[in-house]
Amino acid sequence: MQFKHPELLYALFFLVIPILIHLFQLRRFQKVEFTNVKFLKSVKLQTRKSSQLKKWLILFTRMLLLACTIIAFAQPFIPNTEDFNEAQETVIYIDNSFSMQAKGSNGTLLNASIQDLINTFGEDEQISLFTNDETFRNTTVKVLKNDLIQLSNSTSQLNYDAAHLKGQQLFSDDKATSKNLILVSDFQQNGNPITFANDSSMQLKLVQPKSGLVSNISIDSVYTSNTTAETIDINVVLTNQAEPADNVSISLFNDDALLAKSAVTINETAETVFTIANNTIINAKLVIDDTGLQYDNVFYFNLNSKPKIKVLTINESSDDSFLKRIYTTDEFEYNSFRLNALNFNLIPDQNLIVLNELDNISNALKAALNVFKKDGGFILIIPSDKITLDSYNQIFTDLNISNYNIDKTTKKQITSINYNHPLLANAFYSKVTNFQYPKVNASYRFTSNSNSVLSYEDGSPFLVGNASAFAFSSALNKGNSNFKNSQLIVPVLYNIGLQSLKLSKLYYTIGNPNSIAINTTIGQDDILTLSSEESSVIPLQKTYSKSVVLQTEDYPNRAGILNVKNKNNVLQNLSFNYNRNESNLSYYDLNTISNVTLDTSLANTIETIKSNANVNALWKWFVIFALVFLIIEMLILKFLK
Numbered sequence: 001m002q003f004k005h006p007e008l009l010y011a012l013f014f015l016v017i018p019i020l021i022h023l024f025q026l027r028r029f030q031k032v033e034f035t036n037v038k039f040l041k042s043v044k045l046q047t048r049k050s051s052q053l054k055k056w057l058i059l060f061t062r063m064l065l066l067a068c069t070i071i072a073f074a075q076p077f078i079p080n081t082e083d084f085n086e087a088q089e090t091v092i093y094i095d096n097s098f099s100m101q102a103k104g105s106n107g108t109l110l111n112a113s114i115q116d117l118i119n120t121f122g123e124d125e126q127i128s129l130f131t132n133d134e135t136f137r138n139t140t141v142k143v144l145k146n147d148l149i150q151l152s153n154s155t156s157q158l159n160y161d162a163a164h165l166k167g168q169q170l171f172s173d174d175k176a177t178s179k180n181l182i183l184v185s186d187f188q189q190n191g192n193p194i195t196f197a198n199d200s201s202m203q204l205k206l207v208q209p210k211s212g213l214v215s216n217i218s219i220d221s222v223y224t225s226n227t228t229a230e231t232i233d234i235n236v237v238l239t240n241q242a243e244p245a246d247n248v249s250i251s252l253f254n255d256d257a258l259l260a261k262s263a264v265t266i267n268e269t270a271e272t273v274f275t276i277a278n279n280t281i282i283n284a285k286l287v288i289d290d291t292g293l294q295y296d297n298v299f300y301f302n303l304n305s306k307p308k309i310k311v312l313t314i315n316e317s318s319d320d321s322f323l324k325r326i327y328t329t330d331e332f333e334y335n336s337f338r339l340n341a342l343n344f345n346l347i348p349d350q351n352l353i354v355l356n357e358l359d360n361i362s363n364a365l366k367a368a369l370n371v372f373k374k375d376g377g378f379i380l381i382i383p384s385d386k387i388t389l390d391s392y393n394q395i396f397t398d399l400n401i402s403n404y405n406i407d408k409t410t411k412k413q414i415t416s417i418n419y420n421h422p423l424l425a426n427a428f429y430s431k432v433t434n435f436q437y438p439k440v441n442a443s444y445r446f447t448s449n450s451n452s453v454l455s456y457e458d459g460s461p462f463l464v465g466n467a468s469a470f471a472f473s474s475a476l477n478k479g480n481s482n483f484k485n486s487q488l489i490v491p492v493l494y495n496i497g498l499q500s501l502k503l504s505k506l507y508y509t510i511g512n513p514n515s516i517a518i519n520t521t522i523g524q525d526d527i528l529t530l531s532s533e534e535s536s537v538i539p540l541q542k543t544y545s546k547s548v549v550l551q552t553e554d555y556p557n558r559a560g561i562l563n564v565k566n567k568n569n570v571l572q573n574l575s576f577n578y579n580r581n582e583s584n585l586s587y588y589d590l591n592t593i594s595n596v597t598l599d600t601s602l603a604n605t606i607e608t609i610k611s612n613a614n615v616n617a618l619w620k621w622f623v624i625f626a627l628v629f630l631i632i633e634m635l636i637l638k639f640l641k
Contacts, residue, residue: 008074065629072622095185097157098582102211116602215242216292219299300575301506318357352500357384376544378500381471399469402448416455438486443474507575
């Protein structure tokens with residue numbers, strides 16, 4: 001037992017006062033001689049003993065009464081923990097990702113945690129709080145209340161290790177304080193086991209609110225197929241996180257007009273197809289009826305008019321028919337010229353320039369290609385069998401491509417595909433291992449193996465490429481290579497052409513880096529904006545002579561269809577959707593983590609922290625004891641004769 005005001009205990013010395021009073025009030029019995037009265041002598045002895053007992057009882061009760069009163073004023077208490085007397089620092093992380101939309105017993109997990117914080121934590125108690133996208137340091141619940149009530153779901157989620165580290169950084173350097181870090185999340189599984197480094201300087205408390213959500217159906221992705229001159233098929237992929245479901249309704253809207261409706265039966269995945277008119281501009285929205293997470297029930301995409309990609313091939317004596325078969329008129333505007341008949345004024349208007357087996361690259365052509373590349377153009381170089389090495393290496397240096405060595409190599413097979421290269425991203429459904437290896441009879445060797453797309457069996461590159469320039473190491477004519485007959489030629493050359501003009505896709509994912517080319521010409525001081533009815537965002541952008549490339553990642557941060565505007569002129573529309581990673585209903589089992597405190601309620605965790613800092617006050621009991629002894633004294637005085 002400890003005392004809040006221990007200095008008052010010196011008043012216990014006043015207990016000597018009732019003792020002195022008692023001693024002064026004691027009277028000696030005088031002997032009075034009385035003849036022949038034995039019986040009176042006996043009564044006298046009995047009365048003397050009773051009087052002494054009564055006075056001793058009164059003395060004890062008064063001393064206890066005074067002692068209890070003094071101790072009550074000293075305010076005794078028993079601490080709940082050893083660190084009760086330390087100042088408290090509390091840092092709270094609230095996961096506001098979309099998975100926290102799941103409903104528990106008191107509404108969504110996010111809203112329930114916010115209400116626990118507001119209702120349980122003292123308004124004027126100091127805390128630090130952070131979410132996936134905001135940080136509030138050294139503030140109070142009273143100040144945070146409006147921000148907490150208006151807290152919306154975030155498009156991204158902090159890694160749990162990152163949340164742990166950030167929480168540590170929000171504590172002060174004062175070693176005399178007791179530090180409590182509370183992580184509030186549903187702790188959705190993200191593939192890696194969850195671990196926290198031990199830190200004796202603070203107490204880590206994990207709050208994992210539970211939801212009753214056992215089913216969630218989401219729209220996963222959209223793609224087009226079976227495109228004809230009149231129609232186009234829209235394929236919609238759905239995923240299911242629970243038991244199979246029947247008659248899941250899915251509706252297709254163009255703006256607010258219902259175009260079509262369908263129902264599907266879904267096990268783990270399902271797919272449905274909507275057929276719509278081709279060559280029409282559509283601002284589409286897909287909606288499903290599902291009682292699970294709400295954010296993944298709506299999916300936006302749009303179809304814009306697509307400009308044709310301009311490809312110009314410069315030939316010397318070789319055949320370019322294989323290029324014509326790849327760059328077809330439905331997607332490309334293909335032109336081919338002999339070098340001696342080339343009009344250099346055509347180069348700036350192209351998206352892709354192909355140098356098809358030129359023996360020598362003139363200085364005039366190199367200068368035109370350098371300007372073309374700086375203006376955002378793509379270049380593909382196919383060498384001839386007899387090149388002027390210096391002319392090629394000079395253009396390679398300008399294009400940041402490895403130079404050719406002097407020596408040519410002998411017959412080789414092309415055996416390796418770099419699936420991680422940006423050119424081949426999503427080009428194959430799976431890794432190809434059983435294709436027929438193309439071969440070359442003679443090739444040039446690059447001085448470096450970096451940026452290789454396709455490689456020979458010895459690891460040297462057959463095709464290299466960077467952001468906007470690509471080069472083969474050998475000629476592709478029939479006398480030197482059978483690469484034209486390989487199944488690899490179509491995805492490689494088609495993707496080079498497709499990437500030369502970054503046409504807008506059906507949709508983009510918020511949180512992923514996106515590069516979007518808008519075919520327009522704007523003034524020197526003009527900028528493009530992404531606008532909706534509620535807001536307007538100016539994305540990062542690069543301006544070229546015939547296009548503007550927009551760079552987006554975290555902004556915009558709300559799903560929907562946005563207008564690309566130059567001032568008040570709408571150029572086209574872009575659709576943005578939330579990442580579907582939060583649709584997963586698998587959660588970590590936190591019982592396997594050591595050195596942490598677990599709970600399912602933030603309110604319980606806060607109350608536990610408060611109880612650790614509180615004490616069991618005993619002064620009321622000593623007041624009660626004082627009153628009891630006062631009553632006992634009164635009863636003795638009245639009834640004990």
